[in-house]
Amino acid sequence: MAGAIIENMSTKKLVIVGVALLLCQAFTFMVGGLIAPSPTTAVPYLATKCVDTIKHRQESKWFMPWGPNQCHKIRSFDEATAKMIEANNIVFAVHIPLPNKEMSSWFQFMLVILQFDIAFKMYNQIEDGAMVTIDVGLAYRDDTISEWTEMAHSFEQRKLSCNFTTAKTYENEGRYYECDLMPFMEVGSVSHKYYLLNMRLPVNERKKVNVGIGEIKDIRLVSIHQNGGFTQVWFAMKTFLTPSILIIMIWYWRRITLMSRPPVLLEKVILALGISMTFINIPVEWFSISFNWTWMLLFGDIRQGIFYSMLLSFWIIFCGEHLMETQFFEALVLGRGELKMCVSCVPAIQIFPERPTNKSQDQTERNRFSVYWKQVGPIVFGSFCLFIFDMCERGVQLTNPFYSIWASDVGTELAMAFIIVAGICACLYFLFLCFMVFQVFRNISGKRTSLPAMSKARRLHYEGLIFRFKFLMLVTLICAAMTVIFFIISQVNEGHWHWGEHTVQVNSAFFTGIYGMWNLYVFAIMFLYAPSHKRYGDEQSSGQCITGDAGANSGEDIQLTTTITHVDGPTEIYKMTGKEAQE
């Protein structure tokens, strides 16, 4: 990890790289904000009340709310009461989408939310903890004339959580309860053009099914799907980003393998970060356009989860590695009283060959992933919890699109438990991370005082170390802050800003911008933290090197760090410097 490109780069080049990355970043925001439409669309539907007039109804009868062959409709339930139509013969029909439109596989997913309009009646109130049982069927077809094909059928229970905000008096009869939205359906691919939902609320007094649910006036549904334009922009981004990250990853790994020493842990972690980023980037979603892959939603979640846990692990290990290097330095300095020796300008390099045991101990310790179990453990456990939760929700939805873990009490408790455990893990992780960052900074500031007294080689080594660390800290903080800020903006904002005659889609800009940002982040890390191949001859750049307290580069630095990270097989250069230093 030592002697990274970032240390050996001239300020000018670094600025150029920085500006290029910033331009890319601005571009990703603009793609989302100016080209893409808003990420998702919500379409409200009102269920049509159809009457099932056939006494012995056939299994495969579907009720269309409009168009040719539409069902026998009633306008209100007063009409049904007058005509002696029973609750069991009423079918709520919703056709998705609305007339003259069709769904498209570009919509990627479709989720449907259910809401009841329940009127308050003094003698027909909603009972506490009332459950509503819905007999629901979902069908599809791909042209307007063919028969409907059943896709799913289920009996679903949902808890009615409604409250009546005004006083429960005769005066207020007819006002509606305020009911919470209920998750109703989720399908992971929209491969058909037309969908039809038929819902019944069967009443069974003996079994207490759908009793005490108040006077239902209407059923509303809201379907949410991703906008086709956004999907296209998103796919285009992914298709463009995949090769970029892949190429830099291969380049990075080639550099590592070109070195004569085996890769250290941090280098492996950076590679893993690149791999997980590529894993997200690979646009397998293209297949969802032509194949009916309902698991794409779940797969996307898993990919995101892997990347997030990889990113969090990377931060911990990056801090840890730098912490150990600084601690190692301290132990060395304090243990040997080198501070005093330094005053008398004993070349630091002289001591290195004297303590191979120390080094190798440290070396093996640092290169073991297991050292970090305490910090990485919460990440793994937390993401595992979320994975289980996701499998319980979206996994089951693969077989039953109406399933919701939140529908039952046990499920809700279980889901909450998973989420809370994941939350605790996240807190624990951030405590560890903050503590580690604090420790590194404390060590750095402790070292700052002793820096001038060190030999040039050591000073450069530690300055490089500090610079690397601070640079990553800064970039990471900026990226995290950007993510949080844009997240907040997208939450409070209504979704788009008007700017003259242009409409800026803030939410889309948030998604593409943040996605692009983390891609650039991974790109920059792999590029800047790849080992440098600069040798002695390249010292022309050392004079103008980087910023303020940041480490200058020198041949010595590289070799010095190489010795630290690699002990058993000293390279030719190492031997050379060792010789030189002793001279």
Next chain:
Amino acid sequence: MAGWFLDLCLSLAVGHQYSSLGTQPILCGSIPGLVPKQLRFCRNYVEIMPSVAEGVKIGIQECQHQFRGRRWNCTTVNDNLAIFGPVLDRGEKNFKVSKATRESAFVHAIASAGVAFAVTRACAEGSATICGCDTRHKGPPGEGWKWGGCSEDVEFGGMVSREFADARENRPDARSAMNRHNNEAGRTSLSDNMFLKCKCHGLSGSCEVKTCWWSQPDFRVIGDYMKDKYDSASEMVVEKHKESRGWVETLRPKYNYFKPPTERDLVYYEGSPNFCDPNPETGSFGTRDRVCNLTSHGIDGCDLLCCGRGHNTRTEKRKEKCHCIFHWCCYVSCQECVRVYDVHTCK
């Protein structure tokens, strides 16, 4: 407005079953009292005409609910849907020009809000094909929807209400100006009372991805809101200006020390009658034989409602349903109980 609106209701809604509305073609020419612009609109948007009629009905029902137990109770001659008293009428027929009162302002506003409400509802139900984005977006049909979804149908409801209800209010007189203002106030109240609902559906259901949509309130909420506006309606005075096209009447607040009306406020420029006695000229039906509340000291109490004429009391035995078991729809199994009531009616 209300006059033709009710004609529309009569010709569309009364006597027809809802189910037949969708299939049976509506003959715009057979609706009496439409001005040419409305006729054109009706022919272009024939499939939403039932919703327009439904909207007026919703508005009137809400009006009757809000004014129940008051001297003016949004009365219609026949039971439910029929011709309003001339208080609302524009005087096309043999009535004298109705007065530009608060009540008239309220009815215009609530009916116009009702139309917007019902059209939006019909759009969500899919019973009209012309709602939504495709009419406004350019490009091949369906592409706009696939690329970026549709804009809100709420705007469409408001547009229909505006196009249709305001079509006849284009004369330069004060009454047209008042009706236009009140119609707009009704629609603005509806859009003001829309509320945003959101759903999070990001990674593991987090709010990383959030989608929001506008939802229409219960129409009772609009009724309550409009009732507040009725109570605080602004009285105006008519001003005449000479313009190139002739005399133009505009409205100006009568009292300078009150805040001028906003676009949400109702305006009127004639005082209301007391509605105690029947008077076809003012559109008052009088309160004779209206049921009053003996114990109330409010406007529905016998003193005030009967305008001091006193009341008759009779005892009625009513068979009532009691100990009922309700289903969520359409079915109630009850026992019958007999209760004795004292009914007070105005003299």
